Amino acid sequence: MEFFHNPKFDFLGKKAWFVGLSVVLATVSVISLATRGLEYGIDFRGGADVVLTFVSEPAIDHIRQVLSARGFEGAQIQKLRRPEDPSANDVLIRVAPQAGETEQSIEQGDVSGKVLAALRSGLVGQEAAAGKVDLNLTGAAELKRVLIAAFPGQDSMVDGAVASISDYRTSHGSLIKSIDETRSISGVTPEVANWIRDNAVAGGFAIRSVDYVGPSVGQELKTKARYAILGSLLAMLAYIWFRFDKLAYGISAAVTLTHDALVALGAVSLTGKEFDLTVLAAILTIVGYSINDTIVTFDRVRENLKTRRGDSLEKLFNDSINQTLGRTILTSGLVIMMVLVLWLFGGSRLNPFSFTLLIGVIIGSYSTIYISSPVVIWWRRVVEKKATV
């Protein structure tokens, strides 16, 4: 099986079209980054994101009232769709950091804790606040501690009950809907079920995730992220310059990668996806991966150079691109396929990551041909005034 048998495309002859396309994409990206900017995720923005899942359709207005009454007037509250389980009642509560706020001691600064406490007293009601165990907010270890205190010396019974309850809860979307359900869980003895009936409640919600990032941490990460992207580009420039012994190659690699990273960032900005640490990871991966095609092509150019001193730069690059075309198409195709799988099946938490990667890998596979090679030729010819490589 072979997709391309001995291809002889004139890639560089049509470079104007593709360089033009790249200029357009890059310009759109720059404009979007300058005007719309990036929607920073919690890692960089700071503040608290609390995602809760409710037993029944939650009344957003009521949650808003409860939170406003306890000092969170500005909190953003919205329903979240869970693609893999549309019947789930997820709610995101987002508390932005106050202007000029710095980290504070645990008493004042525990934003997520305060949000949860407010919801617990406001939604679950005073009954739970009166010292009962909330089955939907109590982890296995804690449940065990409480039950051991209630049933001293009956460790194996308690262990069995705790394991069954947590398994049941995990397989029922984190939630026990009513306290009577526990009686029907196999592994929970009647004694334990009775104790639970008297001493526990099934609060109306469970925690899906809590993220809190202090304002100074977010700022610190933002700075680090910029340096990391810049550092990766410079590292590639230096590495390619060193390995191929000509500045032209290094410059071309840096230009190509900047183009790839820029377009990927532009796509993130245009689609309004959140820029979080995983997206940063995707950008750095694009930089590290996109260079591969360029290295493969340049290696071929260098090899061909030994036998074909007389050829023009264009012909040399064109032939080298054609010789490595099979590999370029195949690997790009495979990696794009892997990223596509991630994008389709990886779930919502990985979505911004796989989206960025998908754009970057697609852009990266054409930029070698239409950006890297023309830049080397241009640099040698126009800047260094040489006709060969």
Add this chain to the structure above:
Amino acid sequence: MRKDLRWKAILVLALTALCAWAVIPPSKKIRLGLDLKGGIHLALRVETNDAIKSVLDTRASGLMAELKKRSLGTNGVRPDLMTASIVVENFDRVARDEFIKVIESDLPGYKVGEEGNNLRVTLPQLEVDRIREDAVVDTLERIRSRVDAFGVAEYQVQRQGLKSDRILIQIPGVDDPSRVKDLVAKPAFLEFKKVVTPPSLAGARYPGAESREQVVQQFGGQLPADVEVFETDPNSFGGHASFYPLTIGSPVSGNDLITARTGRGELGSAEVQFTLTPDAGGRFEKFTGDNIGQPLAALLDKKIIQIANIQNTIRENGRIVGIGSLQEADDLALKLRSGALPAGTTVLEERTVGPSLGADSIRQGVFSALAGLVCCIGFMLFYYKGAGINAVLALLLNVLMLLGMMSYLGATMTLPGIAGVILTFGMALDANILVFERIREEIRNGKTVRSAIDAGFGKVFWTLFDTHLTTVVAAVLLFQFGTGPVKGFALTLVIGLAASMFTAIFVSRLIFELHLGEGKRVEKLSI
């Protein structure tokens, strides 16, 4: 079989066995990150300034007492946290030498300097560093013993970096993050102080004031030198915050406890019973004996949690009543047993993943990985036929080595880490494709199968080396982003690429050579 081939084959088989042994069964051998397992991740900063402040306070009051004893005149001795020094204000210049003598004997090693009418006594830098270091180490130790009491296996409490003031805490399987934070990060410094009734209200039980200013007013606009105003903890006072004038000194504190445990009072309400050291018990006995009938306040972290009249003398055994629930009493007893943190802490970052989110992520991650693997295998067999088997074997070994290395290193698999594994599939096959395409090309150019394989592997080695290294460089840059998940991604990518280099060059070539066999001329290669 050629001798070197046999040894190579044995080496590969041995490595395979080692990795398989490290990986099987994956549910036990692969450590999952908190983003998959569910749990709480906390990054705390130890406020080491608190520890410096408490040392300065002690030194300042010690020096003041010493100066008073020698009747050396000054307006007061005040600690200055910014410069880690204490300032003797408006000192009596006539007795300057005597001042310096007293300070130098009381605080040896401290630097004394004159600033106008004040004397500044500065803590030596070494001492400052030691106090900060001790504060972090002690805090770490005490937090560890508190987390240990949770009874959770595989928790982690560690310092982030050698000299840093940051502490990372990871506790799997916790559903309620607020309780963990309360238990882990609050200092839990217990004190007992006497309520000082203002002369204007003498005779009655002090009712508590609405504000600090009101208390000051009750004292006629000026608090006595040994009195300070404290606030009540609303949780222990029916949601209401009020203010009380208390003595600054306290006869005993949390540091004097031998043990603390949960108990039930007469009416079945929760309480914490504690036992003091014999020495502190003696002090407490004298103090309570002198103040029978007077109100005494118990404070936790500078907030009043209980006020009660002293009924009898109390020696070693006391109790704190009026606690909301048994769980809260358990928590307080635990905190008191582990000892107060020497400094306050600040939450810099918190990541809690509920168990259902973690379970969903594992399911999606594993499904994506399997789907990716099936796609890769299908494609390679379809496109390269016989050589495809070679690539598939190399790929499977690559995955096995990646997981095996992670298991040996004790690295955790995170959700982005799974994405890293899937990407590694693509990148590992890139290496195979590069070699195979080259071999095809060499065969097309008329080379024999054997020399085409030699040329294929030989010519692409440095290309492979470069492509792998550049990706590793980019991944290494991610390590500085301390949060677990992204670091996990970088780590799987680096390990996966290292394994890919080995499988693509060493293992894949070995399979070709084993397939070609010895000596005889091979005309056709399925590629």
